[in-house]
Amino acid sequence: MTEAIKRPRRKDPQKRTVLPTLPPTSRSRRALGFSVAAAEGRFVLQKCDDCEAVTYPPREACPKCLSMNLEWRDMPEGGKLIAETTIQTSTNVYFRERTPWRVGTIALDAGIPVLAHIHGDIAEGGRVRMIARTDKSGQGVLMALPEQETENMADDKQLRELTCDPKHRRALITDGRTQLGQAMAKALSAAGASTVFVGVAETWRPFAGADALAAIPNVEVIALDVTDTVSVNELASEIGGKVDILINTAEYVRAGGAMDRDGIVTARDEMEVNYFGPLRLIQAFGPGMRFRGADGVNSACAWVNLLSVYALSNWPAYGSTSASQAAAYSLSQCLRGEFHGSGVKVLNALFGPLEEDWRQHLPPPKVTPEGLAKAVVGALQQGLEELTVGAVADDFLTRWKQDPRVLARELTQPEGA
Amino acid sequence: MSTNTSTVLPALAEALVSGKIRTIDLTHTLDPDFPVIILPPEFGQCARFRVEEVSRYDERGPAWYWRNFTCNEHTGTHFDAPIHWISGKDLPNASVDSIPVEGFVRAVCVVDCVKEAAADEDFLMTKGFLVAWEAEHGKIPEGCWVLMRTDWSKRSAADYLNLRDDGAHSPGPDASAITFLIEERNVVGFGTECVGTDAGQGGHLSPPYPAHFLLHGAGRYGLQCLANLDQLPPTGALLICPPLKIKNGSGSPLRVLALVEE
Numbered sequence: 001m002t003e004a005i006k007r008p009r010r011k012d013p014q015k016r017t018v019l020p021t022l023p024p025t026s027r028s029r030r031a032l033g034f035s036v037a038a039a040e041g042r043f044v045l046q047k048c049d050d051c052e053a054v055t056y057p058p059r060e061a062c063p064k065c066l067s068m069n070l071e072w073r074d075m076p077e078g079g080k081l082i083a084e085t086t087i088q089t090s091t092n093v094y095f096r097e098r099t100p101w102r103v104g105t106i107a108l109d110a111g112i113p114v115l116a117h118i119h120g121d122i123a124e125g126g127r128v129r130m131i132a133r134t135d136k137s138g139q140g141v142l143m144a145l146p147e148q149e150t151e152n153m154a155d156d157k158q159l160r161e162l163t164c165d166p167k168h169r170r171a172l173i174t175d176g177r178t179q180l181g182q183a184m185a186k187a188l189s190a191a192g193a194s195t196v197f198v199g200v201a202e203t204w205r206p207f208a209g210a211d212a213l214a215a216i217p218n219v220e221v222i223a224l225d226v227t228d229t230v231s232v233n234e235l236a237s238e239i240g241g242k243v244d245i246l247i248n249t250a251e252y253v254r255a256g257g258a259m260d261r262d263g264i265v266t267a268r269d270e271m272e273v274n275y276f277g278p279l280r281l282i283q284a285f286g287p288g289m290r291f292r293g294a295d296g297v298n299s300a301c302a303w304v305n306l307l308s309v310y311a312l313s314n315w316p317a318y319g320s321t322s323a324s325q326a327a328a329y330s331l332s333q334c335l336r337g338e339f340h341g342s343g344v345k346v347l348n349a350l351f352g353p354l355e356e357d358w359r360q361h362l363p364p365p366k367v368t369p370e371g372l373a374k375a376v377v378g379a380l381q382q383g384l385e386e387l388t389v390g391a392v393a394d395d396f397l398t399r400w401k402q403d404p405r406v407l408a409r410e411l412t413q414p415e416g417a
Numbered sequence: 418m419s420t421n422t423s424t425v426l427p428a429l430a431e432a433l434v435s436g437k438i439r440t441i442d443l444t445h446t447l448d449p450d451f452p453v454i455i456l457p458p459e460f461g462q463c464a465r466f467r468v469e470e471v472s473r474y475d476e477r478g479p480a481w482y483w484r485n486f487t488c489n490e491h492t493g494t495h496f497d498a499p500i501h502w503i504s505g506k507d508l509p510n511a512s513v514d515s516i517p518v519e520g521f522v523r524a525v526c527v528v529d530c531v532k533e534a535a536a537d538e539d540f541l542m543t544k545g546f547l548v549a550w551e552a553e554h555g556k557i558p559e560g561c562w563v564l565m566r567t568d569w570s571k572r573s574a575a576d577y578l579n580l581r582d583d584g585a586h587s588p589g590p591d592a593s594a595i596t597f598l599i600e601e602r603n604v605v606g607f608g609t610e611c612v613g614t615d616a617g618q619g620g621h622l623s624p625p626y627p628a629h630f631l632l633h634g635a636g637r638y639g640l641q642c643l644a645n646l647d648q649l650p651p652t653g654a655l656l657i658c659p660p661l662k663i664k665n666g667s668g669s670p671l672r673v674l675a676l677v678e679e
Contacts, residue, residue, distance in 0.1 A: 204452045204574035206581070228449045229469055265461050 002120055002152040005160070007168045007194060008297040020293035020343045021094040025137040031058035033072040038132035038140030039385035043077055045110060046070040056114050077130045078109040081144060084124050094136065102158065106130065106144050116142035117158050121150040133162040133383045136293070136343035138336070154381060163383035164245060164302035164345055167192035172243045174199045174226055174281065175250035177207045179356060180306075180369040184249055187373040189216050191381065194298070197239060199224025199250075201231075226250045226277035236284035241292070243285055245380065247304040250277050253358040257319030267320045274324035275331065278305065282335055293343030302345050302380055305332045306372070309350040309393040312400050313408050345385050349376050352392025365391045436679070441654075443643045443673040444494040445570070447486070451493055451642075452578045454612045455585070464489040466670075490668040496660035497614065497629070497639030501667040504634030511636060513666035518659065520605040520638060524561040525656035525675060526554070527649045534567035534588040538579060539618055544593035554651045557602045562656045565590065566646040569610040578612060589616025592627035599635045607632055608640030640673060649675055 027035060037044040046055045048062040049069035061068050084104030090096045102118040106128055114130075122128055128144035135141045143162060146153065154165055171188045175181045176198035188196045196219045200207075203223065214221050222239070225231040226248070252273035254266050261267070282303075289300035310318060311325035329348070336346045353359045355366045367390035375389040388397045399407045432438040445451060453463040466488040472478025490513075491497070499505030500512045510516055528550050533540045542565055547557070557563060567588050569577060579586040589609060598604045607614055607628060614628035624630045632639055640658060655676040660669035 202450070202452075204450075204578055204580075205455065206575070223450075225449070227465070228467060230449060269462075 001150060002156045004152040005155045005168065005297055011296075017292065018097075018294045018296070019291075020136065020341065021097060022137040022341060022343075023092065023094045023135050023139075023141075025139060027139050028058065028060070030060055030070075034058055034132065035134060035138070035140035037072060037074075038134050040387075041131070041133070041379075041382055041384045043075050043130050043132045043142075044072040045075045045108075045112075047073040054108075054110050054112050056112055075108070075110040075130075078147070079106040079114075079128050079130055079144065081105075081118065081122050081124055081126050081128050082107050082113070084118055084122075098157070098161070104144065106142075114142055116144050117162075119143065119145045119153070119159055120156045121146045121153060131162075131382075134345065134385055135162060138340055138345075164347070164380040165191075165383075166245060166377060166380055168194050169244035169298045169301065170195040170197070170242050171245040171247060172197045172199070172239070172285070174224060174246070174248045174277075176200050176213050176221060178249065178251075178369070179209065180251075180354065180372060181249040182209045182213050183369040183373040184247055184376065185213060185216050185219050187370075187377045188245075188247075189218050191377045193218060193245070195220055195242070197222050197243070199226075199235070201225035201227075226280060227272045229280050232280040232284045236288070240285055240288040243289060244292075244298050244300045245302045245304065246281065246285055246289070247306070247376065248278055248281060249306060251306065251308075252324075253308070253318070253321050253356075255318055255321075255358070255361075257316045261320060267324070270321050270324040271327070274321070275327040278328055278331060282331075282338075286335070286338065289344050290339060290342040300342075300344050302347055303335060303339065304347045304349060304376060304380070305329075306349050306351065306376070307332070308354075309352055309388065309396045311350065312396065313404060313411055315411055345383065347376070347379055347385050347387065349379065349387040349389055350393050350397065351388070352390035352394075352396070367393075432678075433676075439677050439679060441645055441648045441675045441677055443645050443649075443656075443675055444671070445642055445644050447488070447493045447670060450574065452574050452612060453489070453492055455578065455580060463491055466492050488670060490663065490666055490670075493670045494642040494644070494673055495640075495668050495670045496658060497633065497641070497668045498660070498666065499633040499636045499638070500665070501639075502626075502629045502633035504630045505636065508636050511633075512664075513660040513669050514662045514664050516638070516660075520560075521659040522655065522657050523605050524558055524652075525649065525654050526557050526561055526563045527566050527646055527651050527654070528563060529566050529651065530588060531566060531568045531647075534569065538586045538588065539616060540567075540588040541591040541616060541622075542588070542594050543591050544597040547594055547597055550651075557598070557604065559603045560605050562606050562608060562640070562658075563598055563602075563604050564608045564640070564643060564646055564649070564656075565610070566649075567610050568647060570642075570644040570646070579617060583618075584620070585612070585617030587611040587617035589614065589619055590628050591616075591622060592624065592631060595628050595631040599631060599637060604637065606638035606640060608643050610643050610646060611641060613641050614639040639668075643673060649677060653678060 048067050050067040051065040053064040081104050087101045088099055104118040105113050107113050127147040129147050131143050132140050166188050171193045173181050173184050185196050185198045198221050224235050250273050252270050292300040308325045310322040311329035314322040332348050351367050351372050353362045353366045355368045372389050379387045388394050447466045449466050468484045468486045471483050473482045498513045499508050505511050615626045619626045657674040660671045
């Protein structure tokens with residue numbers, strides 16, 4: 001059985017920080033479809049549209065009928081471990097530093113055998129549940145987990161390499177003035193984060209929930225204003241080396257588009273918070289996190305962007321805010337590129353209308369701050385990079401994947417959203 | 418220019434050097450975290466003071482340090498021009514760039530309301546209070562500035578704005594005091610230590626925001642977020658408060674100085 005990992009001791013200041021190394025990175029363009037699904041936590045394999053054969057590893061053509069119509073399809077997660085071994089050394093530096101390492105062959109319920117990473121709690125011949133996740137190089141890999149939850153299952157050394165579990169890690173929540181920030185602090189604390197730094201801007205303005213926020217175990221309320229470069233840089237100077245998970249909860253949302261607005265002051269406020277805010281945070285906290293991607297049990301592991309799903313496609317009723325969120329969404333891709341090689345994952349949580357003041361007049365279904373916080377913590381525990389939260393966001397993403405231009409047409413028509 | 422035969426300015430210059438006249442800074446530092454007035458969220462808000470480095474002896478400019486700063490015309494210690502309020506919108510020469518500069522250097526009376534403000538955070542200074550002040554310190558001279566001293570500038574940021582769920586709570590003048598200063602004393606302007614020339618609850622007075630409405634309607638000026646008023650005598654000091662010359666500006670952050678005779 002997996003042993004519970006202990007809260008790490010304070011770092012030996014004489015020891016050099018271990019630099020991130022990577023498992024194999026290269027994938028064919030075709031194979032990236034697997035990584036895309038893994039980032040969402042979906043287990044997919046190629047299935048031939050013509051002969052229905054399932055195939056793995058990724059191929060350009062069906063090995064059975066040579067058809068080019070291989071499509072990524074969701075697969076049943078079950079299987080059986082039929083052979084396993086423990087690797088003692090490797091020519092790859094990443095694995096060399098992490099041996100012994102279990103791998104094995106799984107006979108999938110989907111009908112084919114696959115080679116996968118193996119959780120420590122599975123015995124040979126045992127039933128397994130397959131997961132697909134992105135690894136430290138950002139590529140999709142397969143891991144077999146015990147079919148039933150085991151004690152301390154998440155603490156398995158190999159599994160923890162794929163996840164961003166907040167347990168024993170230190171998180172920074174950038175805005176604790178809102179219900180969302182407060183719900184996030186509560187959820188992180190409950191998930192075992194050793195410290196939850198919570199930023200509060202303009203302490204001279206009282207806010208609801210201040211006392212309850214400060215009373216959450218392991219929460220440390222600190223001054224942070226994402227619209228103020230000096231404030232962001234000062235905080236990074238103090239705690240930049242101990243932020244393992246950064247969750248940007250700051251947002252500025254106002255109804256209205258472009259033509260209906262008078263002037264650009266509100267749009268500028270939207271950009272200050274929604275775009276320049278993350279940009280300031282990236283410049284201040286990004287380099288430290290990138291450096292600390294392999295820094296032990298509490299290595300830097302995740303950057304979390306909370307974005308309205310209308311970042312994907314503009315909803316004119318909130319047109320100007322949507323544009324600022326689209327800018328932030330675009331920036332998240334740049335961030336992924338810049339974090340590549342560090343082992344730090346960028347998690348984009350796209351949510352539907354949130355239950356909060358500036359979206360009060362929108363009809364349900366809405367996402368509660370608690371629901372969003374729970375989903376984000378769950379995604380960190382699973383090691384996801386892409387997440388939609390709420391029925392509106394789920395539906396929106398489905399339509400966006402089907403045809404983003406049809407979705408755009410719909411959005412620009414009355415009642416389109 | 419004809420030869421200056423006056424002895425006033427050379428004497429003043431000499432007194433400034435000798436220390437017989439002291440220069441007092443009545444200005445708060447422009448700091449990103451200094452409180453600004455908070456309006457209902459549906460309205461446009463006062464921009465906070467912000468700075469962004471352009472270079473700091475680095476690859477962006479190897480030998481020089483300079484920054485962009487942004488703020489509202491009413492951020493930090495600032496000047497209100499008549500055009501700031503709707504009552505002054507049609508007055509001539511009512512923006513900071515067109516106001517006659519004479520009003521920027523004037524005598525100043527400082528009305529001590531410290532005790533009253535400490536006892537009542539919503540203290541309203543009335544005409545009666547000013548009349549009583551004059552009985553002790555003499556008549557407020559024509560064309561001067563009148564500053565309301567409350568020691569509010571010494572409060573912590575949260576207590577300074579003193580925001581509660583029914584709005585801000587801070588002292589200020591009522592309509593009778595402002596009307597008296599304009600019509601019976603012909604002052605050039607009125608200033609406070611608080612975030613505005615009006616009381617925190619000034620929106621509930623009649624007319625709403627009497628200092629803003631009446632002062633600016635009569636072409637007079639406002640100063641707010643002043644500091645160090647405790648270093649000024651009730652009368653006899655000279656105020657220097659030129660705002661930035663912003664085209665059509667409704668106000669401007671500024672450095673406010675006072676000259677005080679030892």
